[in-house]
Amino acid sequence: MGRRIAVLGTGKMGEALVSGLLRAGKPVDEVVVTARRPERAAELAERYGVASVGNADAAKHADTLILTVKPQDMGTLLAELAPHVPADRLVISGAAGITTAYVAAQLGVEGLPVVRVMTNTPVLVDEAMSAISPGAHATEEHLRRTEEIFRPVGKTIRVPESQQDAVTALSGSGPAYFYFLVEAMIDAGILLGLPRTTAHDLIVQSAVGAGVMLRDSGEHPVKLREAVTSPAGTTIAAIRELERHGVRAALLEALEAARDRSRELASGS
Ligand SMILES: NC(=O)C1=CN([C@@H]2O[C@H](COP(=O)(O)OP(=O)(O)OC[C@H]3O[C@@H](n4cnc5c(N)ncnc54)[C@H](OP(=O)(O)O)[C@@H]3O)[C@@H](O)[C@H]2O)C=CC1
Numbered sequence: 001m002g003r004r005i006a007v008l009g010t011g012k013m014g015e016a017l018v019s020g021l022l023r024a025g026k027p028v029d030e031v032v033v034t035a036r037r038p039e040r041a042a043e044l045a046e047r048y049g050v051a052s053v054g055n056a057d058a059a060k061h062a063d064t065l066i067l068t069v070k071p072q073d074m075g076t077l078l079a080e081l082a083p084h085v086p087a088d089r090l091v092i093s094g095a096a097g098i099t100t101a102y103v104a105a106q107l108g109v110e111g112l113p114v115v116r117v118m119t120n121t122p123v124l125v126d127e128a129m130s131a132i133s134p135g136a137h138a139t140e141e142h143l144r145r146t147e148e149i150f151r152p153v154g155k156t157i158r159v160p161e162s163q164q165d166a167v168t169a170l171s172g173s174g175p176a177y178f179y180f181l182v183e184a185m186i187d188a189g190i191l192l193g194l195p196r197t198t199a200h201d202l203i204v205q206s207a208v209g210a211g212v213m214l215r216d217s218g219e220h221p222v223k224l225r226e227a228v229t230s231p232a233g234t235t236i237a238a239i240r241e242l243e244r245h246g247v248r249a250a251l252l253e254a255l256e257a258a259r260d261r262s263r264e265l266a267s268g269s
Pocket residue numbers: 008009010011012013014034035036037040055068069070071073076077080094095096118119120121172173
């Protein structure tokens with residue numbers, strides 16, 4: 001039998017990870033989940049065939065514990081787990097703001113390896129960006145085990161833990177900024193008199209095309225934008241308005257606010 005993985009607090013991110021693990025070929029009897037509500041446990045069992053256990057049982061019987069509760073629920077979960085976590089477990093925390101030092105201190109297990117990961121919802125389509133940081137007692141082997149879990153669902157990168165709040169602002173929250181832009185651009189299509197479905201299809205395919213070019217062309221985004229922007233053309237007319245309304249400055253401040261909020265979450269607020 002391979003290593004058993006428990007996902008503790010299986011909400012949106014936890015479920016996305018479970019689905020990714022199973023898509024990647026992890027046998028279903030090597031994955032367990034925990035949930036706070038019985039109806040949620042039943043839902044996960046029905047969708048994926050995964051067994052649902054209590055948090056303490058998960059800690060006792062799984063080799064790797066992936067914590068996917070909200071930052072505000074982390075203290076309660078760790079207090080519940082503390083008496084049951086042997087020192088040979090790998091604990092992976094996926095919560096914004098929560099440090100590996102906090103997890104280790106709350107669990108109170110000497111030498112416990114803790115790894116912090118910030119992933120994002122494209123886990124659901126195997127296009128996640130997962131940034132991985134070792135805590136004090138996490139070794140190369142623990143990082144590799146963490147990468148084995150997250151690589152099948154997208155890209156992974158190793159970053160120092162000191163960068164995790166910034167990473168959370170960029171790629172953790174990042175998909176939401178793109179959805180926000182797409183939503184606003186579809187509204188603009190309505191303003192210009194297009195049917196909503198037409199506006200939706202035009203913008204979504206433009207977003208997909210732009211995303212693939214950003215990833216695959218190797219070109220800097222400025223070059224790609226310049227290639228669209230004809231002299232005295234339509235694009236520069238739009239860009240003048242974006243600059244006039246301070247969209248670039250708004251993005252700088254927005255991501256700074258997200259970084260600051262991630263820092264605040266570290267104190268459980
Ligand atoms: N959503 C996102 O895009 C991203 C989220 N994250 C991080 O992932 C974590 C989860 O976020 P998300 O999935 O959106 O949140 P959800 O609220 O969807 O998931 C958290 C789940 O944990 C359950 N839960 C809470 N306490 C316990 C407990 N003691 N025992 C068992 N289950 C418990 C909740 O139960 P109940 O259903 O009863 O509330 C809920 O189902 C957060 O820490 C967030 O920072 C990271 C990257 C991206």
